[in-house]
Each structure stands twice: as C-alpha cells, then as structure tokens.
Amino acid sequence: MEVLAETLNIRKTYEKQNLFTKKREQVSAVNGVSLKIRKGCSVGLIGESGSGKSTLGRMMVGLETPTEGQALFRGQSISYISLRKMRPLRRNIQMIFQNSSSIFDTSYTVGESIAEVIKNSEKVSKKECLEKVETILEQVGLDALYAQRYPKELSGGQRQRANIARALVLHPEFVVCDEPVSSLDYSLRKQILTLLNDLRNKFGLTYLFITHDLNCVPYVCDIMAIMYAGKIVEQIDLKKNSMQNALHPYTSLLFSCIPAKMPAERKKCTMESIIDTTVIPDSKYCCRFFPRCPCCTERCTNEEPLLKEVASGHFVACHIV
C-alpha cells in the first residue's frame, strides 16, 4: 500500500528561558521520530502528557514547523512551506482538535465555520456549499438545523461532532485526531469513537489517532504506536498481532494501569513497582525509560535502544527484548 504520510527523523525542541538567570534551556518534545502511515492503515499514537504526541501530530498536518527533519505527505514535504502553498494540500490533510469548546471561532455559526473550509478549497456556489454543510452535519449525527447555531449553544458532545464535521467535510485522505474523546464525558466517548470508525469506513479515511487511553485504540486503529519522551518505543500491527503481545516494559506499565472493567476483575496490583519519577535522562546514549524501568540493566544506561522487528509488524526499542 502506498505511504500517505510520513515523518523523517523529525525533531522539535522548544526553547525555554529562565525568567531570572536568562539561561536558555532546550526542551525537546519530539526526538527523532520516523513514522510511516500507509493508506487505509490508521495509526494509534499513545503516550502520557508531555510525551510529544500532540506536537508530532501537529507537525504531520503542517501546523507546526519542526526543528529538524521533515513531515511528508505523499512524498511532498509539508514542513517548511507557507500557508498559501499548503492550501491545495489542505483538502487532504485535516485535523480533529482536542478541545472542541475553544476550537470554534465564537463569532461564527457552526455552519459558517464549516463553510469556510469548503470555500477555501473549492469554488462552489452558496447553495452547493450549504448542501455540503448540511450533508456532513447529518453524517456526523447532527440535525442540519445546527448549522445556524453558535458553538456555545451546543453541548460538549454536539460540539465534538461539529468539530469532526468540519475536519471531514472535504473528505480528506489523512486526518489527525488529537485526543478527540478525552475532554468528553464517559458516556459519550463510545458514541464518538464508533462515529469516527463508521466515517473511516464510509470515506476511506486514514487516521493518526492520538490518545492517552489505551481503551480507545481497538475502535479505530490498525497499528498501535507507543511514544515515550519524544520517541516511539513500540509499534504493533494489530491485524497481525494482539495488543496483549506488547513487549516493552513501558507498554506493560500502561496496560497495568488501565482500570478494571468490572469490580471482580480488580488487579491486586502493588503500585510500589512503579517508580514515580518524571525525570528523563539528558544523555543521548541511554534508554530514556531506564529510570522508571523495573528491568533496567547496565546496558540501558549507556546505549540507546533502536526499534527492531521482533515479529512481523511488531517493532520494539528495548535491549532486554
């Protein structure tokens, strides 16, 4: 299958300046990620907050400029080009944002916000535009009447649907979903995930699905990628392997932290095994996870593990695997 979106050893560092000492600090958010996303093969990107997953997502839709490396779409670089040059590509690269309450311009109605996307990419008459807006609203499960509402008049779930409608109105090929359900109520999450999955099948979309919740992954993803401290530490093709086959100690940690589904299934886990430290080692020549890793060896502290294929479609970056 053809490669749709791709990153080549992409890096992003932010500069933080100390208020008093004026010393500049480099904070690296994404630290050399090469990720290939093939058409029709949605990737779930999982990581804790601060792992750089949202930054990677924004770079892959060209909304953020990387410090090093580049993001490609169908072989064309989208990293260092102007908004105007990005325009023709926009209809195929879209993003569903996390916080639907602040992502709409409050001075426009939902319909106007969606119509803006259409008008920017296509030459359409007013009537056609309106028809398209109403069609997509109905496809995401909202009444066409909601086009005339202002964002603040919608509930959280409705607004998230409108957010999805805006991203999908042009039927893009590649969509980055940045934590689309984490700001929603528990009872709405499944609805939205099911909707995203239905739309994926209907429009033939490819997602990069960013989340911190492993439970979401099976709904919309074909490949699961685990990110830790700006690097991908494990990648599993879920068509060939089960999620449970994960090998990296960090992935196991994530799995062990998922709350039980039923009271009877409670794990009598001892949380003492999780060493709590968010310190990420500075050295480039070590595994970034070693201070938290329960099975860390000497080698982990002086050599950086690279992604290696342990089974078909299953990559792990760990020395002990």
Next chain:
Amino acid sequence: MQVKIQAVKRSNARFCSSHGIINRILTQKAAVFGFVIVALIIIIAITASVIAPNDPLKVNMSMRLKGLSSLYWLGTDNLGRCIASRLIWGARMSLIYSMCVLGLMMAIGIPIGLLSGYAGGRIDTFIMRIIDIFLSLPTFLMALAISGMLEPSVKNMIIAMASVWWAPYARIIRGMAMQTKQQDFMLAAKAAACTHTQIIFRHILRNIAPPIIVMATLEIGSIILAIASFSFIGLGAQPPTPEWGIMLSDSKEFMQTQPQLMVYPGIAIIVTVMAFNLLGEGLKNAIQN
C-alpha cells in the same frame, strides 16, 4: 431540571447573539439613557436643515442679544444669529468632525495594531518603538503644534488629531490581536486553509471588533471635547461655522453680561460627551458579561 430543559429550549429558539447584547444593554438604565440621547443628537444632526428655525449664519444686527422668543427659541447672539439654529447645526458639525477624526485614527491604528500583534517578532518590536515615541509626546500639545504649523482649518485639525492619537489605539489593538492569536481556534483556522489575510480579517478583526466599537464610543466623547477646544482657541473650525467650540469662543467676551451665550453650547457639549460615555460604558458591560 424541567426548568433547565425549558431554559435550554428557549435559548435554542432564538440563537441570535446580537439579540442578547441588545437585551443586556436594555437592562442598564444609564446605558439606555445614553443611547436615547445619542440617538436624539444623531437625529438632530441629520435633520438640522429641516428642524433649525433659522439660518444659523444669517447676521441680523437689529436682533442682537435678544431673549427667548417663538422665532428665536434660545434667543440670539452678539451678531443677531439664532442660537438654537447654531446649536442644532453645531451638533451636525461636531458629529461629522469627530467621525472624521475617529475614522482616520482607526484607519491608521487598526491595520498597524493588527499587523504588529499578528506578525510579532521584529516587526512588532519596530512598530512598538514607533508607538512608544508617539506615546511619550503629550498628545494634545503635539496636535496643537501640528495644527499651528499648518494653516488653521478644520481639515488640518482633523489630520493633526488623528496623526497623534492613533498610537494608544494601535497599542490596545495590538494587545487584543496578540491575545486572540493565541487562542485555539487560530490553529483550526490554519487547518481550514485560511491565508494570513483571511485569519487577520475574518477571525482576529471579527473577534476584537466589539471591544473596538466600545473603545470608539468612549473615545467620541473626548474627541468632541477636543474639537471644541481646538475651535475655541481658533485652530479648528473657523468662524462663522456654527460649531460649539466657536460659539463658546465668540461668547467669552460677553461672559459677564450675557452668560447664557456660554451656557447653551457648554450644556450641549456636556450632554453629548456624557451620553456617548454612558453608551460606551453600557456597551462595555454588555459585551463583558
């Protein structure tokens, strides 16, 4: 919960946001008062040629300094001109001049402020230093100096005022633009394939328009006052234009004997400035809630 559901339904039934703002203005007595007076002044200004009882420029030396009568509602001035007519035409002049100053100020301040706030970086630093220079000068004296250097006329006064007063305006707009730029929907606008121009005008300007309108309304009062002051000292509108500042200036010689000549234009200025300020405050409260 019943009530809540009904409330939601009601708010859904009318989804016009401007409707809400007008309602909120109407709940404030002072703002309504200001609005009524402003509306009245605007109507008077527009219909000045119809409602003025006499020609404001017609000199009639035989009718000098007369008291109130059915022909001359507020009496006549030292040249026998109808004070009421001059006040009515003065409203028109004050409004036209202040609108010109305000328009010019906005035409300079808004683009510069938007550019500075949106572009950031070096452009911002450069523009801000220029604004700093303007802000460090006493604005009224600067305007005085400019209109003094040029020939005293209405046109020069307007140019002088606008060319000095845009700076604080631009600075506030820059601040608002910067704030809007950091909001999440800017990212969404970029993802919607908007160009920089579209982002600036469709999203930033649209979002900061309400506070700009409030600022402008509050500003009109002080502009009217400033225009009257300029005219009073002879640098603005020139006699015999029916203008409130000139009327004040003309009547200052008769302050002891005919104080009403100063009182009428004085009251007109106070009422107008106050009305615009009340309206501006009301607007401010309405958009803040």
Next chain:
Amino acid sequence: MQYKTNQGVQSENKALEIRSLSLDYIMPDQSIHAVVDLNLVARTGKITALVGESGSGKSTVALAVMGIQDKNAVIPGGEIYLAGTDILSMPKKGLRSYISNHAGIIFQDPIDSLNPLLTVGEQLVEAVLIHEKITKKQAFTIALNQLLAVSLPQPEELMKKYPFMLSGGMCQRVMIAIASVFRPALLIADEPTTALDVTVQAQILHQLDSMRKREGTAILLITHDLGVVAEIADDVCVMKDGYIVESGTVEDIFSNPQHRYTCQLLAAAL
C-alpha cells in the same frame, strides 16, 4: 449547645449522611433544581462513588457538604450529617472550622488548586497550623510525614518547590496531603483523576485506597468514569439531573443494574 445529630442506628460508621437534600440555583429569570431529594451515605473506611455526567449536580453535592456552594445556591430542605452533626442547622460561626476539621476536598485540577506563589512546604505547614496550635518546627515535621504518607519521593526537596515545578500527579498528591492533614473523617475527591494520565491515575487511586485502609477515612469519589468506579469503589450512587437514580454496592450496580440510565452508562464502557 446541642445541634441536630444523626445518633442512633449504626451512626458511628457513617462519616457523611445526607438526608433528602435539595439545592436550587436562583438565577435572575429562573431557578434550577440542581439537587433534588438526595440521600447518600459515605461509610468510614469505604469509598463511595457518586457517578454522573457533567451537569448532573454531583459537584454541587460536594460543594454543599463543604459549605462552599455558590452564593446563588439555596438549600430549601434536607440534612447533611458530617461526622454526626447536621451542618445545615449549625450557626454560621464555627461552621467553617467544624467542616474543615472533619472533611477535606481535592479538585479536578490540582495545579490550579494550589497557590502558585507559595512553596508546597509553606502551604502544607499553613494547613497544619490552621488546625493545631503548635510551633512551626513541629508543623514542619507533620508536613514532612504527610508527604511521605502520600509516597512522594524526597519530601525535604519537595517542600521547597513551587507548584508549577511539579507534575500534575505530584500536585494532586500534595493536595491529598493537605486535605488529609487533620485526619478528616471524610475526604471528597471531585474528579481527582480526570485531568491526569492513566499511569498517574493509577497512582492516585492507589493512594486514595491505601489512605482509607490506613486512616479509615470515608472517601466520597465524584467521577464520570465508570472505570475508576469499578477499580476502587465500594458503594455507588448513580446521579442524573439532580436525582440519585440508583445506588448500591459496586458489585450489584455492575452485575445487576436496575435503572435504565445505569444500564446505558455501563453499555457505554469502552
């Protein structure tokens, strides 16, 4: 002077008992019934979960128990027995200190709940000194022990840090330390893990769990996440539109839900 108490049958293990509580928000043009005829018991050493979607009134209950509800909130009826005494019938004077002696609360956003201008140590010591008349040095020792109790590493270092230097999970644990400084009978946790990562969530839940085991604190856990409920709760109350639609032990609710809404919630699980 005697205040209304709920002494009697099995009252000693009820840290919190709410009887037919109603609460309305008075708006200029309408009033909203946020809580209607609510009955709830939080037992000592148990975790009681109050489950509901946003807008169901569950946080309002928490604020009412702490006596910090909004100014436009009116309580037309009901009783809130905190550690045996009805706080609604108590006079205003002394109410604040009574509540803060018997109940602590932690909120959804831990970083916003701490004062950004004071160090963690200063805030902890302050919390200790409010409750006990002791020297600063003694208070400092108590504060250190509090941090150790919530298993924060290197507490001496931590005391000197400002809230923005800590991660969300650490801040939440500092909040737990502050809220439990005086060994309150009741700890209210209002969506304590919603803003946190799964790994941090597991730590915080473990912390709450060990606290009720160690101290015998009754915990009222307010959440919309049934996963969290299944993981640590003992009793569950399901709330919708201000009403409690179903309550029971966690096993009953999960294996044999009665109300339609509870079934819907369970079906929505991922």
